[in-house]
Amino acid sequence: MAAGRDGSATGDPAAHERFAAECFNACWELMEKAERTAQDDEEMLLLAHASLWHWTRRPDYGVAKRAIGHWQLSRVNCLLGRAEPALAHARLALEAARDLNAQHATALAADMPPVATDTVPAGVRDDAPPSRPPEDEPAYLLGCAHEALARAHALSGDLDRAEFHRAEAWLLAHQVEDEEARDRLLGDLGELRDAQAAD
Numbered sequence: 034m035a036a037g038r039d040g041s042a043t044g045d046p047a048a049h050e051r052f053a054a055e056c057f058n059a060c061w062e063l064m065e066k067a068e069r070t071a072q073d074d075e076e077m078l079l080l081a082h083a084s085l086w087h088w089t090r091r092p093d094y095g096v097a098k099r100a101i102g103h104w105q106l107s108r109v110n111c112l113l114g115r116a117e118p119a120l121a122h123a124r125l126a127l128e129a130a131r132d133l134n135a136q137h138a139t140a141l142a143a144d145m146p147p148v149a150t151d152t153v154p155a156g157v158r159d160d161a162p163p164s165r166p167p168e169d170e171p172a173y174l175l176g177c178a179h180e181a182l183a184r185a186h187a188l189s190g191d192l193d194r195a196e197f198h199r200a201e202a203w204l205l206a207h208q209v210e211d212e213e214a215r216d217r218l219l220g221d222l223g224e225l226r227d228a229q230a231a232d
Contacts, residue, residue: 046090046091046092049087049088049090049091050087050091052083052084052087053084053085053087053088053091054084056080056081056083056084056087057080057081057084057102057105059080060077060080060081060084060105060109061105063076063077063080064077064105064108064109064112074112074113077109077112077113078109078110078113081102081105081106081109082106084102084105085099085102085103085105085106088102095133096129096130096132096133096136097129097133097169097174099125099126099129100126100127100129100130100133100174100177100178101126101174101177103122103123103125103126103129104122104123104126104174104177104178104181106118106122107119107120107121107122107123107126107181107182107184107185108181108184110122110185111181111184111185111188114188116185116188116189117189119181119184119185119188119189120182120185120186120189122181123178123181123182123184123185124182126174126177126178126181127175127178127179127181127182129174129178130171130174130175130177130178131175133169133171133174134171134174134175137171170209170210170211170214172205172206172208172209172210173205173209173211173214173215173218175205176201176202176205176206176208176209176218177202177218177221179198179199179201179202179205180198180199180202180218180221180222180225182194182195182198183195183196183197183198183199183202183222183225184225186198187225187228187229192229195229196229199222199225199226199229202218202222203219203222205218206218206219206222
């Protein structure tokens with residue numbers, strides 16, 4: 034049994050790995066469900082929280098997973114018409130995505146030619162992985178966070194801020210290298226644009 038921050042047993046890391054993914058995917062299915070019941074809505078919100086909590090107990094938890102978890106929580110709260118928590122989680126997603134972007138830039142510094150100093154840039158490890166999976170692309174996570182903020186601001190009635198964040202997300206989407214991730218983000222932004230035009 035792994036020990037938690039408070040010294041209590043938190044269970045098998047493999048179980049947290051399984052539950053983090055299962056809760057995320059089950060929540061996603063409810064998000065896409067055409068006609069949800071009140072019970073579906075409650076379960077969707079609980080699953081989003083549970084998914085992120087289980088991620089925090091995994092040994093591979095980091096800022097990318099934090100960004101994704103808070104993005105999903107923001108989207109769920111938008112679907113439920115809850116503007117304040119949607120904004121709060123979108124801001125946390127953006128904070129985490131910016132942290133990842135800073136880490137990525139620092140990691141790139143490790144690939145620079147040697148200079149006349151032996152100072153190692155902060156955060157650079159000799160064993161840092163050379164590449165990241167598509168969902169960890171800083172441009173993608175930053176774009177998703179801005180998309181979440183656009184959606185949450187639109188829900189709260191602040192259309193100027195909504196448009197600002199939608200435009201930011203649109204610019205970032207075109208910097209995403211992974212085609213599938215880029216298309217997914219552009220699809221979300223197109224859906225958001227169409228919804229705003231219909232109002």
